[in-house]
Amino acid sequence: MARIDDLPPLREVIARHGLSARKSLGQNFLLDLNLTAKIARAAGDLTQADVLEIGPGPGGLTRGLLASGARHVVAVEKDARCLPALHEIAEAAPGRLTVIEGDALSVDLAGHLTPPVKIAANLPYNIGTELLVRWLTPPDWPPFWDSLTLMFQREVAERIVARPGEKHWGRLAILAQWRCEARIVLDLPPQAFTPPPKVSSSVVHLTALPAPRYPADPAILSRVVAAGFNQRRKMLRASLRGIAPDIEDHLAEAGIDPTDRAERIDLDRFCALARSLAR
Numbered sequence: 001m002a003r004i005d006d007l008p009p010l011r012e013v014i015a016r017h018g019l020s021a022r023k024s025l026g027q028n029f030l031l032d033l034n035l036t037a038k039i040a041r042a043a044g045d046l047t048q049a050d051v052l053e054i055g056p057g058p059g060g061l062t063r064g065l066l067a068s069g070a071r072h073v074v075a076v077e078k079d080a081r082c083l084p085a086l087h088e089i090a091e092a093a094p095g096r097l098t099v100i101e102g103d104a105l106s107v108d109l110a111g112h113l114t115p116p117v118k119i120a121a122n123l124p125y126n127i128g129t130e131l132l133v134r135w136l137t138p139p140d141w142p143p144f145w146d147s148l149t150l151m152f153q154r155e156v157a158e159r160i161v162a163r164p165g166e167k168h169w170g171r172l173a174i175l176a177q178w179r180c181e182a183r184i185v186l187d188l189p190p191q192a193f194t195p196p197p198k199v200s201s202s203v204v205h206l207t208a209l210p211a212p213r214y215p216a217d218p219a220i221l222s223r224v225v226a227a228g229f230n231q232r233r234k235m236l237r238a239s240l241r242g243i244a245p246d247i248e249d250h251l252a253e254a255g256i257d258p259t260d261r262a263e264r265i266d267l268d269r270f271c272a273l274a275r276s277l278a279r
């Protein structure tokens with residue numbers, strides 16, 4: 001039985017199992033094990049954690065996570081063609097890798113993960129944002145995970161870590177930064193992947209804060225932010241008119257100039273506005 005470090009190169013695994021990349025499944029594989037080890041390191045100390053990996057594919061990142069000492073990896077893969085390759089990895093790390101065949105958007109993970117849980121993935125781009133938004137909006141906070149270490153197209157990564165006043169400041173940045181610390185930890189050119197995607201990518205690391213930075217009702221905050229950024233060129237008194245007839249009073253109470261635009265308003269002010277509306 002091979003150990004993780006003795007498994008064959010990923011190119012060989014892909015050839016042997018006929019894993020030609022499918023665009024419909026967002027398959028852009030990482031074949032450089034130094035790189036997957038680096039991404040695993042960015043996820044922090046995994047030795048006491050269960051790691052949820054979405055879309056392991058041929059298993060490059062899975063190997064990195066196991067080699068860096070993850071207590072247990074639960075990997076959810078939709079493409080059944082990848083399962084034999086993943087089972088070879090499971091054999092090389094007895095008892096430490098559980099492979100679940102299924103769609104990450106609908107699979108039931110209850111019973112598979114023991115806290116603390118960290119999520120790490122080179123996400124299929126077509127469902128990356130949807131998964132992130134789900135992880136960021138659980139019914140209760142703190143969520144079931146401690147941290148997320150995720151690959152995104154560079155532009156999406158910039159929308160997650162943007163600061164107020166910057167071009168990409170918007171709903172995703174507010175959603176992420178209200179209850180998490182978010183930063184880009186690695187930038188990757190298209191050539192890092194096989195096949196190369198059209199755009200560059202970045203790994204974003206998000207750590208869940210024990211509580212939100214500023215108090216606010218999540219539903220009200222989400223409504224205000226959505227309305228403000230749906231019409232980001234408009235003054236807030238116009239873009240938020242549909243939220244409340246007396247919106248100008250609430251803006252004043254939150255210390256926001258009603259002629260300002262959403263893109264210039266920071267998290268603190270948005271939360272103050274949500275609190276005023278809740279009263």
Ligand code: SAM
Nearest residue numbers: 025028029030055056057078079103104122124
């Ligand atoms: N982790 C591998 C790597 O880094 O080389 C593969 C990453 S590739 C960008 C995305 C992977 O997600 C593919 O293996 C694909 O089959 C899988 N995938 C796509 N849609 C999925 C879904 N809805 N649920 C689970 N896995 C999915």
